Amino acid sequence: MIQARKLGHVVLKVRDVQVSKAFYTRVLGLQVAHEARQRGAVFLSFGTEHHDLALFQLATGETPAATQPGLHHTAWQLESFEALQDAHRELGRLGIAVEATTEHNVTRSVYFHDPDGNRVELYCDMVPNGFEAMQTLGPVSMPLNMETGEAVSQ
DSSP states (O other), rough: OOOOOSSSOOOEEOOOOEEEEEEEEHHHHEEEEEEGGTTTEEEEEESSSSSSSEEEOOOOOOOOOSSSOOOOEEEEEEEOOOHHHHHHHHHHHTOOOEEEEOOSSEEEEEEEEEEOEEEEEEEEESSSSSHHHHHHTTTEEEEEEEOOOOOOOO
């Protein structure tokens, strides 16, 4: 059996690499590690890895329907719930529509879309041992009040 160490990076096909580069550097704080303008490629990093996210200007056409196979979302971890609350407010200031705020038992999350319609999740862990908690508690999906941190009854 192959035993990978970790997920190394994600590569997205985008319609306009410059628009996507601006989005991911502004919204998530990624830095440009390398840009190959002639190839329509940008490699973005948090400053440790050679790249955490790569963007290739290869996409044309419409965003795939939600029911089609493909990437569901990328998830980006924040330090704390307070950082998630700050990020939620920042998305509002940037004019980025939030699709959902969710209590998942093991995490709390904010969901929105990038310029190509890819779903993006910002999350913070809410338990110290995520693997063990996932095995015993499992995930839930309830609306979350970002001000109070309380799950909202449906």
